[in-house]
Amino acid sequence: MxxxxxxxxxxxxxxxxxxxxxxxxxxxxxxxxxxxxxxxxxxxxxxxxxxxxxxxxxxxxxxxxxxxxxxxxxxxxxxxxxxxxxxxxxxHSTPPPQAGIHPSAILGASLSIGQNVAIAAGVVVGD
Structure with missing residues (x-):
């Protein structure tokens, strides 16, 4: 808010x-x-x-x-x-999420992530 x-x-x-x-x-x-x-x-x-x-x-x-x-x-x-x-x-607008990767996110080993990306808690992204 x-x-x-x-x-x-x-x-x-x-x-x-x-x-x-x-x-x-x-x-x-x-x-x-x-x-x-x-x-x-x-x-x-x-x-x-x-x-x-x-x-x-x-x-x-x-x-x-x-x-x-x-x-x-x-x-x-x-x-x-x-x-x-x-x-x-x-x-009442929601601000955009801050760029970064939450520590609980699970990412694939060969995944390439661009700049200004936000990956939230509990997210799983495979290869």
Whole structure:
């Protein structure tokens, strides 16, 4: 899991931040379950009641809800669903494995291994 500021997420998704842009966010949660470290999506008007009561660190929402009651930090975007996908990929991406061979891996005697290869624990690679 990664942590990004509201400003960094807005830059990533092509949005505009209103309110404090240095709020650090490390997860995505629903409007109802989000805490101060979470980005919560508000995809449209039908979620405006939940928006008003949310304790999210920041919300991702369309321009039509930019001034609705709710958390101070807002990332305003024209397509909240697409922005949510981008933000989710950035916050919840898995880093690539580090190159190397785990001591428990079993490798064939005449095996040739290239650079930047990761061989995990318990892997068996024959000749």
């Amino acid at each position: 990664h942590a990004l500021t509201a400003r960094a997420i807005a830059d990533l998704v092509g949005g505009t931040v209103t309110g404090p842009d240095d709020v650090v966010l490390c997860r995505i949660r629903s409007l109802e379950r989000a805490g101060v470290d979470a980005l919560a999506p508000c995809l449209g008007e039908r979620w405006s009641a939940s928006l008003a009561e949310s304790t999210a660190g920041a919300v991702l929402l369309p321009p039509s809800l930019a001034s609705a009651p709710g958390p101070r930090t807002r990332i305003v975007v024209s397509d909240p669903a697409a922005a949510l996908a981008l933000a989710g990929a950035a916050l």
